[in-house]
Amino acid sequence: MEHHDDVHTASDQEGSPVVYDRQWAPELLDSARCAAVLLGLLLLVDRAAGSLTAWRGALWAVLAALLFAVLCPARVTAGEGWLESRRLLRTRRVRTDLLVSVRCLDGVAQRLVLRDAFDARGELDPQVLVNNPDLWLRLDEDARRSVTVGSLLCGTTALRRIAERIDRKTAETVFKVSGLE
Structure with a gap:
C-alpha cells in the first residue's frame, strides 16, 4: 500500500x-476544512442571533465556497x-x-x-x-x-x-x- x-x-x-x-492533498484538505469551519461558524452565529434564513444560509455557503476557491x-x-x-x-x-x-x-x-x-x-x-x-x-x-x-x-x-x-x-x-x- x-x-x-x-x-x-x-x-x-x-x-x-x-x-x-x-x-497538495493535505493542503487541499486544509482548504476544505477552513471553508467548512467558516460556514459552520457563520451558520451557528446566525442561528444563535435568530436571523438565519434560507437566503442567508445560501449566502454563507457561497462565501465559504469563495474562501475554498481562494485557498485551494x-x-x-x-x-x-x-x-x-x-x-x-x-x-x-x-x-x-x-x-x-x-x-x-x-x-x-x-x-x-x-x-x-x-x-x-x-x-x-x-x-x-x-x-x-x-x-x-x-x-x-x-x-x-x-x-x-x-x-x-x-x-x-x-x-x-x-x-x-x-x-x-x-x-x-x-x-x-x-x-x-
Whole structure:
C-alpha cells in the first residue's frame, strides 16, 4: 500500500518519470476544512442571533465556497521538458526545456513565473519546489538544458535563490536529524 507522503511518479507519453507535489492533498484538505469551519461558524452565529434564513444560509455557503476557491492550492506536476500547474478552472503547461524567462514575484504570496519559447506562462509557489526536491530536480535539469540551448535569457538569479533555499532547508534537516541544531 502506498503512503501519501511517498514520491508519486508515473510515466508520461515518452516514458520519463512524472513527479507530483506531495503536499497538495493535505493542503487541499486544509482548504476544505477552513471553508467548512467558516460556514459552520457563520451558520451557528446566525442561528444563535435568530436571523438565519434560507437566503442567508445560501449566502454563507457561497462565501465559504469563495474562501475554498481562494485557498485551494495548485496541483503541480512535472515531467521531462514540461511543468504543469492545475488550478480549479485553469491548467497551465510550460516547456521547461525551452524556458525564456524565470521571475520571482514578491508580495503577499511569492510566485515563480515561468515563460517558455512558445509564450506559455506558468506560475507556482516557490515553496512547492522547496518542499518537493524531486520537482525541483526536474525543473533545475530542464532549466540547465534551456541555458545550454541559449533560450533562457533571464532568470538564472531567481533559480539560484531557490536552489539556495533548498540547500539551506536540506542543511537544517541534516543538522536536526543528527542532533547538531
